[in-house]
Amino acid sequence: MDEPTEGPAPIIVDQVEQMLVNLAAEGEMAVLVIEQNIGVATAVSNHVAIMVSGGVFMVEVRGLAMVVGSALDQSAPAYADDFAGREQLRASSAEFRKEVIQITDGVFAAVGYSASNVTLIQGDNGSIIVDTSANPVDAKAIIGAFGDRLVRPVRAILYTHNHPDHSGGANVFSGNDNPEIYSHQTLVEAGPELGRGQRDGGDAFGTKLPDELFINAGTQIEYGRVTPHTREGYLPPTRTFSGESLTIEVAGAEMQLIHTPGESPENTAIWLAAKGVSRCN
Numbered sequence: 001m002d003e004p005t006e007g008p009a010p011i012i013v014d015q016v017e018q019m020l021v022n023l024a025a026e027g028e029m030a031v032l033v034i035e036q037n038i039g040v041a042t043a044v045s046n047h048v049a050i051m052v053s054g055g056v057f058m059v060e061v062r063g064l065a066m067v068v069g070s071a072l073d074q075s076a077p078a079y080a081d082d083f084a085g086r087e088q089l090r091a092s093s094a095e096f097r098k099e100v101i102q103i104t105d106g107v108f109a110a111v112g113y114s115a116s117n118v119t120l121i122q123g124d125n126g127s128i129i130v131d132t133s134a135n136p137v138d139a140k141a142i143i144g145a146f147g148d149r150l151v152r153p154v155r156a157i158l159y160t161h162n163h164p165d166h167s168g169g170a171n172v173f174s175g176n177d178n179p180e181i182y183s184h185q186t187l188v189e190a191g192p193e194l195g196r197g198q199r200d201g202g203d204a205f206g207t208k209l210p211d212e213l214f215i216n217a218g219t220q221i222e223y224g225r226v227t228p229h230t231r232e233g234y235l236p237p238t239r240t241f242s243g244e245s246l247t248i249e250v251a252g253a254e255m256q257l258i259h260t261p262g263e264s265p266e267n268t269a270i271w272l273a274a275k276g277v278s279r280c281n
């Protein structure tokens with residue numbers, strides 16, 4: 001159908017919209033609509049391709065928008081401003097505000113300072129750090145945010161896994177404390193999984209979006225836009241475990257490291273039975 005809502009009164013537009021949904025719901029035909037009203041187009045469709053100057057500028061599938069091709073031009077931002085998921089994406093930025101959250105007595109999480117959260121477990125005469133943020137710059141900011149809640153020395157660093165956003169700030173947390181660094185053995189064997197944001201030809205973190213279109217990176221406020229990616233802060237594990245779990249005691253805190261392969265082969269959850277707290281990646 002070619003621009004079915006062009007011209008009619010708003011109440012008729014509503015009816016046309018409903019008719020399009022009903023037609024598709026009957027399942028007997030695919031419905032292709034050429035539509036200038038982006039609100040209608042996104043409301044009735046499973047897939048939307050937005051054309052600018054004769055080229056496909058953006059493809060949207062059920063609220064997830066993706067800029068494609070090289071059709072970005074001066075007129076593009078006005079169109080992108082209207083995509084259906086924009087408000088949800090904007091609202092999700094509040095999830096990433098910088099904050100140190102107390103999980104329970106002696107356990108704190110630094111949220112929003114980096115692409116992943118860092119957990120601080122207070123032990124006797126020292127601290128335990130779970131994951132180390134994406135890079136040394138973020139790690140320093142997190143140490144500042146923890147303030148005197150982080151008591152040196154850091155006696156252990158625990159990696160949930162080796163994605164760069166979890167392991168890139170280890171040298172800052174380590175400092176001169178020479179902590180034991182724990183991970184599952186598969187972390188060492190697999191090595192870091194780099195370039196995931198570009199996998200399958202996608203742009204998972206909005207890396208290529210121009211600033212005026214960028215809202216947040218979907219799972220964090222930004223990733224690699226402000227602070228470039230670096231691996232200079234990574235430290236290799238000093239103690240690994242194979243099999244399902246390892247129970248350790250560090251600075252008076254007993255913890256169970258549980259192999260939970262998922263997002264990566266080495267994924268490890270930490271169970272603090274005495275505090276009833278589990279830290280997953």
Ligand SMILES: [Zn+2]
Binds near residue numbers: 161163263281
């Ligand atoms: Zn990950």
